[in-house]
Amino acid sequence: MSFSGEQHPGVSASAPQTQGFRLNHTMLRVKDPERSLAFYSRVFGMQVLRRLDFEEMRFSLYFLANLDAADQVPEETEARTAWTFSQKGLLELTHNWGTEEQEEFAYHDGNAEPQGFGHICFSVPDLNAAQAWFDEHAVTFVKRADQGKMKDVIFVKDPDGYWIEVIQADLMAAMGD
Known part of the structure; x- marks a missing residue:
């Protein structure tokens, strides 16, 4: 049987009419x-x-x-x-x-009050190399990989102040419960 998604309160089974939605x-x-x-x-x-x-x-x-x-x-x-x-x-x-x-x-970037929209996210093959690349290009950091409670996650800002999360997939495997 193929994976059909985690089950949580409020989650409904996919209706056949939604096949092909993306x-x-x-x-x-x-x-x-x-x-x-x-x-x-x-x-x-x-x-x-x-x-x-x-x-x-x-x-x-x-x-x-x-x-x-x-x-x-x-x-x-x-x-x-x-x-x-x-x-x-x-x-x-x-x-x-x-x-x-x-x-x-x-x-409004969604992260200032009143909060709303949060961020977009990019997955990269090498988080440390990406962080160095961002430094080379004078990208504005919200959080570096070694800062804060969530290690191995970077947040940068785009020219309009929107936050961009940057992750390395294999480093995310043990995140959360």
Whole structure:
């Protein structure tokens, strides 16, 4: 029998109608797309799969992913758009036009009061190497791997102040109860 998920109060069995459902992307609003795209591509190695502009509503969407060499991304725009919306674990950066020109403009990061949204997370093959990479790129740390009660977990901030958790999968095996 295959794993069917941990059971906790409130958890229901998956309905057959939900077969094929998958989490496609998480969206973050960004003030300056050039700055955010530079950060996510340079520091986290993400590539833009697709940009969609909505001129009438004055915003753009950027869909980013960490691609593997084996990923078969279509070159043709419509096929690539459909492929993008069939993937798992994408990051959507939403830019409302004009925010980059407003000096005091900032989005709520979800960690200041009142708390709400918390963070996104990247898994890396070597946590210490990632931490050194972040240092080389002057990334703002919230918490380093050797700090706080949860060791072997890093938190950094992106250009808009959103928190990014960084973990190494095998170091997480013994976490929690």
